[in-house]
Amino acid sequence: MSITKAKVFVTYAIPDKGINMLKERFDVDVYDGEEFLTKEQMLERARYADAIITQLRDPIDKEFIESLESVKIIANYAVGYNNIDVEAATRKGIYVTHTPGVLTEATADIAFALMLAVARRIVEADKFVREGKFVGWKPKLFLGYDLYGKTLGIIGMGRIGQAVARRALGFGMKIIYYNRRRLPEDIEKQYNAQYMDLDVLIETADYISIHTPLTKETYHLITAERIARMKPNAILINTARGPVIDEKALYEALKERKIAGAGFDVYENEPQLTPGLEKLDNVVLLPHIGSATYETRDKMSEMVAINVIHALEGRIPPNLVPE
Numbered sequence: 532m533s534i535t536k537a538k539v540f541v542t543y544a545i546p547d548k549g550i551n552m553l554k555e556r557f558d559v560d561v562y563d564g565e566e567f568l569t570k571e572q573m574l575e576r577a578r579y580a581d582a583i584i585t586q587l588r589d590p591i592d593k594e595f596i597e598s599l600e601s602v603k604i605i606a607n608y609a610v611g612y613n614n615i616d617v618e619a620a621t622r623k624g625i626y627v628t629h630t631p632g633v634l635t636e637a638t639a640d641i642a643f644a645l646m647l648a649v650a651r652r653i654v655e656a657d658k659f660v661r662e663g664k665f666v667g668w669k670p671k672l673f674l675g676y677d678l679y680g681k682t683l684g685i686i687g688m689g690r691i692g693q694a695v696a697r698r699a700l701g702f703g704m705k706i707i708y709y710n711r712r713r714l715p716e717d718i719e720k721q722y723n724a725q726y727m728d729l730d731v732l733i734e735t736a737d738y739i740s741i742h743t744p745l746t747k748e749t750y751h752l753i754t755a756e757r758i759a760r761m762k763p764n765a766i767l768i769n770t771a772r773g774p775v776i777d778e779k780a781l782y783e784a785l786k787e788r789k790i791a792g793a794g795f796d797v798y799e800n801e802p803q804l805t806p807g808l809e810k811l812d813n814v815v816l817l818p819h820i821g822s823a824t825y826e827t828r829d830k831m832s833e834m835v836a837i838n839v840i841h842a843l844e845g846r847i848p849p850n851l852v853p854e
């Protein structure tokens with residue numbers, strides 16, 4: 532007697548580690564094409580699956596969810612899950628999971644890499660050398676800003692925000708932070724971090740790093756007015772989600788040199804940039820690679836596989852998204 536295996540649909544190929552775990556148990560359909568699938572193509576393959584593994588760029592909205600016939604779990608291959616209508620999934624009794632924890636350090640590294648790259652003009656300087664323009668040491672060649680002794684304002688002091696704070700301590704920075712809820716005193720002490728009202732932080736910090744999830748409350752948290760109140764030497768780093776910042780307003784401020792610079796790993800209308808951003812020399816632009824290390828992406832794939840295995844074997848997956 533042949534037993535039909537449960538079907539798992541993966542909307543875009545993820546590292547083998549997790550896929551192999553799934554293949555041992557289930558019938559796994561992995562999309563591995565050059566182009567992204569359209570929503571309709573995705574739905575065609577997802578409709579009768581038992582589980583789907585989704586990416587942060589997949590719009591898993593109400594309409595998509597309501598068309599699913601047999602899916603028991605949507606396992607997002609990301610810590611952020613703003614691409615999924617969790618309410619609609621919950622109403623349909625579908626689990627939604629994400630990958631918290633495993634990408635904390637890699638993402639904090641990218642935030643720090645951006646901070647250093649913008650402050651010390653690493654990308655510009657590299658280009659200068661490659662173009663054969665380096666003719667010898669000069670006292671004013673590529674002057675940038677110190678990190679040492681400066682104030683870092685962390686917006687969103689969860690796992691990734693705290694990992695950034697740990698790095699900042701090693702660089703001799705002073706840490707201030709804003710969070711939905713103030714952290715317990717012992718954690719504040721650990722980072723020598725001072726809690727501040729968001730507007731005070733914005734006016735005080737030399738560097739600002741964003742680490743909040745994208746929610747209704749954090750959409751355009753960094754408004755034109757807040758950007759206008761930043762210090763002229765301020766450097767703004769975003770490795771969280773693009774729409775947390777009013778990107779058009781930030782572009783204008785950067786173009787007019789109202790603030791010193793910005794480092795982007797994420798964009799408001801990803802993968803599109805605000806036109807002109809790519810022409811500015813006071814920005815560093817990355818293609819959303821915060822978690823892109825071999826080690827981290829392997830762990831993320833393992834985590835989505837574990838979540839799917841739990842759901843399809845009748846257990847509660849360990850990494851349900853928070854309510």
Ligand code: DGY
Pocket residue numbers: 587608609610611612634771821822
């Ligand atoms: C996430 O996981 O949400 C990151 O943006 C990509 O790994």
